[in-house]
Each structure stands twice: as structure tokens, then as C-alpha cells.
Amino acid sequence: MNARQTPSSGDRRSPPSSGFSDSRPALFSTAALREHGGPHRIVIVGGGAGGLELAVHLGEALRKPRRGDVPAEVLLIDSALTHVWKPWLHEMAAGTLSGHDSGVEFLQLARRHGFRFHLGTLESLDRGRHELWLSPLDDDEGQEIAPRRAVAYDTLVVAVGSIVNDFRTPGVAEHALRLDSAADAMRFHRLLLAECARAEVQSRGPVEVAIVGGGATGVELSAELVESVRAIAGLGTELRQEAQPMRLHLIESGPRLVGALPEDISRAVQADLEARGVEVLTGRRVTEVAPGHVVLDDHEIVPAALTVWAAGIRGPAVLERLDGLELNRSRQLLVRDTLQTTRDADVFAMGDCASCVPEAGAPPVPPRAQAAQQEARYLSQALLKRLRAHPVEGFRFHDRGALVSLGSRDAIGRLAARLPGGGMRLQGLLARWAYWSVHHAHMVRLQGALRTAVDQIGHWIDRRTQPRVKLH
Template identity: 45%
Template sequence: MHRFIVVGGGAGGLELATRLGDRYGKVGRNRAPRATVTLVDRNPTHIWKPLLHEVAAGSMDPFTQELEYAAQARWHGFEFQQGELIELDRTARRITLGAVQDEDGAAMLPVRTLEYDTLVIAIGSTTHFFGVPGGAENSIALDTVEQAERFRKRLIAACVRAEHQTDPVITRDHEGKEEPRVQVVIVGAGATGVELSAELRNTAQVLSAYGLHRLDPSHDVGIALIESGPRILPALPERVSSATAELLLKLGVRVLTGERVTEVAPGVVRTASGKAIRADLTVWAAGIKAPAVLSQLDGLTVNKLGQLIVRRTLQTEIDDNVFALGDCAACVWYGTDRNVPPRAQSAHQQASFLFRSMSNLLDGRPLPEFTYRDFGSLVSLGHFSAVGNLMGGLIGGSMLIEGLFARFMYMSLYRLHIAALHGYARMMLDTVAHWLRRTTLPRVKLH
């Protein structure tokens, strides 16, 4: 049987493995499996990465949203192997996975090798610190659930600590204004940074309402959003950026544009213009790059961000048996001078495309070419609002939407991801179950 291996269980990789397993890996009454499908990921569970800012703010409990890869594999006819990709042998068509340790550091799984006929690499991206001194050491990225949970716990601790200071030190910013008792600095005003800033404003209000601190959530808990470019949300249309900036201003978020961060030190973020911004907590959301392992994979070509360069079939430049999708792939956006943007909708479209391509591959037919369709972008401002441009790739322009309708559209994106993994019936049941849980729990995780 043909051997498919998908490395990376993010939005695109998990959707592809699920659909391949359903089509080719299951045993039916009158059907034998046509292929073996193996999903590889270094973690045992999956969570949709665009939700991590909600985990960091405490507005989402990750343990109710995580999906266990082993269970998904059992339900959908593929195999799961936990481990990190560390080596590729293209001649032997073999990958090597690193050893896995448990929480106490004891060996759980040894180094292993897996053989493939078709390999799909979908390992996503990691935070890019751009060599800024102290960036990696003194700020928190939001690449994993563990990082998001670490930030959430440190935020609660900072609020409680500030309230119980017997002799608080009053500090003032560069303009002479009194600074908040607790200040969170977010470096990078892309979608993640903007969404986190809005979620944190809601979190401060809820923590105060439940008595975890008695600080004024608007005055004593400050949120500063720093962007090196001239406006926030630089990848989106300017009118979306302007509408979002106005909403953030109403929420009391301090937005600093045109400020390039030059150093992140304990308790302070410094910029090229000479500003020193006090920071009790710093989040780095300023950019992404591909994992370093991709540049070490047996001669596969990468671009300056470390992404695998792929053709329009999503095959790598020098090996027809190795494909790549999602954030780790540099795929030309046909009709433009840019690459396909690193968004969840890109990974979803590429996963659907590769699922159809694999049918051609097994039948010996030519592979089609991928064309990205931009359906617009949405940015959530938590319970307050949402903004975005809708269906830009369909109407030849963009339609600005905001408010309740935009919020509904944003929430539907995650529901569509659940439907791709479980089908629409289970997605609807999951939606009802999630709503019932929210009616019996506080809006923010309090511990």
C-alpha cells in the first residue's frame, strides 16, 4: 500500500491526515484500505493556533478545546506517531523522529525511523525575534498552549501582587503621565497582538469583578501595543486598520506605531526613538519564521525565512515525493508578486487541494496546480467587537464589516475547522456543548 506521512498536526496537517485516513485508510465492508496514513507531531494534542490569544487571556480553557491525536487517528483510519522531525533521508524515503520524554524527563519513546512514499511537511511556524537583545529571554511568545497558560498565570499573579503592595511606587511615562499599577506590553500589532490586547481588557474587568484584585481595570491595568510600522494590522487594508485602532482607543489600549523595539529588558521595553516603556509582562507577537529544522532536511531549498520553497503543485523544488503546506511553505500567490500569506485559511485551502491531488497521484494522473483564493480577513476584539474585510477575492475588492456580524463570522471560522475534522453533525453538538459549559462557568479562567 502507498505510505503517506504527514508531519505536523496543525490546522492543515490534521485536516489532511483526517481526510486521507477517511478515504484511503479505513476498512469498509466491501473495501480494503488502499494506503497507510501516518500523522507525526511532537505534541499529543491539537489546538487551533488562532485561539492561543484567548487561552493567554483566560477567556478559553484549552483543556476543553484540545483534541487528542490518538483518538482522532482511531476514529478516522490513520496512525499517530508522537515525536519531532529531526532528519530526512530522501534517497531512502525515510524520516527520523526524536526521542520523547515525559514531564519528569524520563524516556518515553526512543528515536525512530518511518518510511514513506509521499511525505507532506506541515510543521507551521515559530516566533521570529529578529535578533532583538532580550527578546527571547524577557518576553513570552504565543506558539504553544504552555506559553499561553504561562502568560495567563503571570498576569493574575501580577494583578494580585500589585494590589497588595503596601507602599506602591508611582511611576510616570515619558510624557509625565502616571503609569498603571500593572502594565502589559505587546510587541507587534498584527492580528495576534491586536486580538490579545482586546481580550486582556476584558480579562482585567472580569478578574476585578470576581474579586481577584481590586485594581481599577481601566486605569490600573494598562495595555501598550507597539508596532514598528506606520499602522497596526499592516497586512490588512488600511480602513480595517483605522477602524480597529479607533476601537482599541475606546478600550483604553495605548497604541504606539512607528516604534521599533531595540531591547527587551526585565521590566522595560526600549525603542529606537529613545522611549523606555515599563513592562510587568511582555508578549512578543512581532513576526514568524519557519522552524530551523527545515534548512537541514537533506538539501531541500528554503527562502530567507526558512520556509520550504514549493512549486504550484506544492511539491518541493527538488523532490517530487516531498510536499509542504501552511506556514512552513513558500508558495507563490498566482497573479501577484507575493507568496501565499501564512493564515489559517491558506492552510485549509492547501490541505483540501492536496487531498484532491493525492487521488491523482495514486491513479497516476498529472497533479493540478494550487491557486489561493483570498476570502478576506477578520480580527476579533473579544466580546467587544470584531472587524474585517470580507470576500475580497470574490468581488474584486473588499467590504468592511464590523460589530456583531463580523463577530459571528469570526466565530464561524473555528466551527468550520471543527466540521473539517469531525463532520457537521458533531460540530453542531460540540457548539451546543461549548455553549452549555459557558453558562455554568465564569467568562475567564480564574486560577
């Protein structure tokens, strides 16, 4: 299903509709009155690492109200029907993600946890009327499913994540791939398979790939691709003759890979990738992406049948259409330590799309899954307290460390233990287990321990019965 873009708000007003068949007061209306007499409407836009956990926490809490509580309900809106764990998009792109891990249906989670779900893409906001507008929704044949429509809210939480920042580099929009969504990851995977087939059928030699950006995304994708292309090549005849079936160039403009992690970890990551045959170019900036190659700042041409742009993030374009809410230079919504946007106390923002500096002089909360999850836990408590007119303390980020996955059996990083030197380095299978356990804990919160365990068994069986890499 596809969201159609409409040029501006206010041109095609659609009749209000609840979109649901139950008898509760409609969440959707074109006249969102503050004293509407129905339950307080909390609308969360974006069901990612942060937004979905918030919907689950709030849905659970609100269906067991305390005596005297203001009745309230939660609506989650997402432009996709399935929740995808974004930190695993590189595995989806490489084709190494098991079918059991590729997503959870929002509708099923909504029913289980007491919130409602609506499929839609945020297009704009009318803060005066307490309404947000969703783009028209079409099916794959271009037939309309839902027109442009308004959703009324009393409290709005924007959690739409981020997109990759192309720094206005020529050719990126036209010729580079990105990993902003599951659709992007699957497109990359199909193109990777096509390149492997081309190399196999035309005896072209190794597949040439350039990854721009040596942060966690670029590093994790590099390690995963080496394993994946080796497995694909092993199934053919021509590509398997190559010592390296893929020539992968990882290009980073900064002096080292994963610059957010300590230097010794950057060195270990680079050594690991080089041992896998990756060409690591640090201190080199890509000035143009063209069909078949990228150009570096010293005019060197790096051949690349596929180029992935993974150099930093910024907020999605829709944040510029939120009725004048304040943005920073990376197009993230500026929020106070309560996660309320600076210009509207009824609009909150969290996760990658928000910029929060919890204490004067402290660094901004980083755009990471663990930060989005901590904000979700904070906000679920804060919104309940706000409904009960209790005072709310500010959000504090607790850095638990960072881990970078290096293929299916390895990871490296730092756990923020309270040790002299500020943390504990972790590497190898133990680090890989710690990396995996973050997603495991997320799934337990979403679907409970039993269902997650059953999924794990399915995953384990998949690994033994299916090819290591998805081949379609």
C-alpha cells in the same frame, strides 16, 4: 511529555519499530525501500490547521479505495497529543477560552477517520533513504518513553507551522513571551495571573504589559487581555479601584496596525483599542527587551512586567535540518505550485512553514489558517491523483478575506465578495459570528456536525456556569 533534542542525526540509531500492534507492514523502518511491497506510506508531520485536515481527508478517502487503487496509508506525527486551533491561542493566553474549545485528541480523530497517529517531534530528514528522524521522547520526570527513532515514508508532507520572528532583537529569547503553541499560551496565562495577584496583594497599581507587533495576533491579544484583566480585577479589592487595571502598550514598527488589511479597517481597529484604554504606538521599533521594560528606537523606555513578542513569523529551526531542502529568508520551505519542495518531488510542504507563489507575479500564499486549509483540500486530491498516476494541476489560493477579533463580542474585517471595490467590510457581532464560523467549519470537518453541536452546547453551559476568565 517532552521531546529531547539530540545534536545530530546518525548518532543513536534505534531499532525499527512499528509502534502499533496491528499486522500491517511497519511504517517505521531503518531501511525505507521504495519497493517495500507494503502500502504506499504517506507521512504528514504537523497536525495543525492544515496537516490535520489533510490527514482527515486522506484517511477518509483511502479507506474507501476505488478498484485498481494503489493501497496507501496515512500516518500523522505531531509533537503534541492534542490538536489546538492556533488562531485561538490569544484567548487561551487571556484565559477566556472555554474548556470545550481548548483541543481535540489526535488519537481519537485518527481512529475515527482511518489514519494513524504517532507522538513525536521531527528532528531531521534523510532524503536518500526516505526516512525522517524523531527526537527521543521523555515523560515529565525525564524518563525516556521512546528513543530517537526513524520513520520511513514514500510521500512526506511537512506541515509544522511557524514560530514568531524575533529579528535577532536583543533580549527577546530571554525576556519576552510568545504565542507559538498551547504551552506558550498557558505559560503566559499563569504569568498574567501572577502579575494580577502581585498587583492586588502589593497595591502596585495597574499591571503593565507590552505587546510587540500590531498584526492580527497583537491586536487580538490586546483586545482579549483588556476584557480578561478587567474581569480578574473585578474579583479582587485593590486592582478594581484602578480606572484601568492594566496599562497595555501595543507597539508596531509599521505606520499602522493590521497592515495587511485596508487602511479604513486599521483606523477602526486603532480607535477601538484606544477606546478600551490601550496605548497604541505605531512607527516605533523595539530595539531591546529587558526584565521589566522594553526599549524603543528613540531610547524611550516602556515599562512592562510582561512582554509578548508577536512581530511576524518564520519557519521553525528544524526546517534547516531537512537534508538541504531549499528555504527562503524567513526559513520557509520553497515549494512549487504543486506544493512539492523545489529539490525533492516526494517531499511536500504546506501551511505556514511553506512559501508558495502559485503564479508568476502573484503574491506568496499568506501564512493564514484559511490558506493552510485550502492547501489541505488541494493536497488531499493531488496526492490521490498522484497515486493513480493522473495529472495534477497547480494550487490556486482564493482569498476569502480577513477578520480580526476584538474581544468576545466584536470583530472587524473584510470579506472578499465579488463586489466593486473588491470586498465587503464587516464589523460587530456579525463579523464576530463570521470569525467564529471559520473554526466551527473546521470542527465540523474534524468531528462531524452532531459532535460539534454537542460541544457548542457544552460551551454555552460553560459560559453560564464557569467564571468568564480561567483563574488557575
